[in-house]
Amino acid sequence: MNVLQELEQILLDGDLDALQDKIQKLQAANEYDALYDVANMLVEYGFVGQADGIFSELLVVFPDEAQLKIDRAAALLELGEEDEALLLLTDISPDEEEYVQALLAQADYYQMLGLAETALAKVREAAELAPHEPVIQLAQAELLLDSGRYSESVRIYQKLHESSDEVAGVRLSSRLAEAYSAGAAYEEAIPFYEELLENASNPEELFGLALAYYQTARYSEAVTRLEQLIEMDPDYFSAYMLAGQSYAQQNEDDKAYELFQKGIERDEFDKELQLAAGKSALKLQMPEQAEEHLKEALVLDPEYIDALVTLAAVYENQEENEALIELLLYAEADQLEIPLLDAFLAYAYERKEDYKKANEMYLKAYDGMNEDAAFLDQYARFLLEEGKREEALPIIQQLVRIAPHEEEWTAYIAQSEEEG
Known part of the structure; x- marks a missing residue:
């Protein structure tokens, strides 16, 4: 057993005192x-601080060793000492053999700071110096992918993929699938996902393929992959949602609801699954179950607007005035600036014969609902019942503008003009 193997065994045994003693003897x-x-072994096992100490001491002995500067800079970046790392990297001159490597390390530094363009500039400089180096081309593609420039990254990944499926431990088919999907080119992503899954399956790739199938309306194939994924990893919660949505797209609402329920059984705190189950229950004419799911979604997140609007619509459809008013007042819906909720409150107050509050909510809802014929119709009738003919007339005129086929209201306007 050589010295490195011996030290690695000591490290694996967890005897850090013995490890330090051996290092001191080597020093x-x-x-x-x-x-x-x-x-380098310490870096591999996550002991970056200890590795940095050794790199630092070696640089005292070999102050002009460029590789040492790069290695220490990489350790410093992991330790959050970015400025010191950059000083080491910029100290490597263009005429040194390691300059290209230093440029790539600088790109990592600028990427960590969120300076994508500067990072890309460093990688492009490296590519000019070593135009046929796959690792540099890969680095450029990775930066383009991370910065959302998907089509540019795809071109580089494709070129690399022509000669190999792996560079520096990165599966190019995986990156191509990811880049195409991220750019919404799902049809193009599918062959690469299928290629990845030929030999082995992993949850992320299965979900990626299922999502690509879903986005290209291949719903039954999406379901097949998602059921495979759920069997592999029952706690992959996104799979239940997408499987349910896939069934819903095929009008298999009972199966969709079943999938949403299964997901909730695994994670009852997933508000999106609760909402999806609620909407699915409504389609299945199960208002009580829908109400239960929607209420649970709002317990999980009282500001969950989609769940609030859906539950309010349930109450409005059933004319449950007290429940509707209680829900929207509790949620402070009048502060949310959602015209539909204001309209729901207007309808509820009107049915309860609280006409003052109904009038306030009709007024508040109008600006956001003045293109909704059903709302305008109800508002106009309310005003006429209240004897507010002058206020009703512009509402009716607006209604006729967007729904000229409404003969009752066109006749009303004509009569008003004759009387006027």
Whole structure:
């Protein structure tokens, strides 16, 4: 067993005191090559601070060693010492062999700071110096993918994929599937996902393929993959949602509801599954179950607007005035600036014969609902019942503008003009 293997075993045994003792002996004996190997091993096992200490000492002995500067800079970046890392990297001159490697490390630095364009500039400079180096082309593609420039990244990944499916441990078919999907080119992504899944399956790739099938309206194929995924990982909660949506797209609402329920059984705190189950229950004419799911979604997130609007619509459809008013007042719907909810309150107050509040809510809802013929019709009738003919007339005129076939109201306007 050589020195590095011995130190690795000590590390695996968890005897850090013995490890430190061995390192000190190597330092005392000036075993620089061994120390360098030990530092890289420490980085591999996550002991970056200890590795940095060794790199720092080696740089005292070899201050002009460019590779040491790069290795220490990488450790410093992991430790959050970005400025010191950059100083080391920029100290490497263009005429040194390691300059291209230093440029790639600088790109990592700028990417960490969110400076994507500067990072890309460094990688492009490296590519000009080593135009046929796959690792550099890969680095450029990765930066383009991370910055949302999907079509540009695809071109590079495709070129690399022509000669190999893997560069620096990165599966190019995986990146192509990801890049195409991220750019909404789902049809193009499918062959690469299928290629990935030929030999082995993993949850992320299964879900990616299922999503691509869903987005291209291949719903039954999406369901097949999602059921496979759920069997593999029952806690992959997104799979239940997408499977339910896939069934719903095929008008198999009972199966959709079943999938949403299964997802809730695994995670009752998923508000989106609760909402989906509620909407599915409504389609199945099960208002009580729908109400239960929607209420649960609002318990999980009282500001969940979609669930609030859906539950309010349930109450409005059933003319449950008290429940509707209580829900919307509790949720402070009048502060949400959602005209539909204001309209629901107007209808409820009108049915309860609280005409003052009904009038306030009709007025508040009008600006956002003045293209909704049903709302305008109800508002006009309310005003006429209240004897407010002058206020009703512009509402009726607006209604006729958007629904000229409404003979009752066109006749009303004609009569008003004759009387006027």
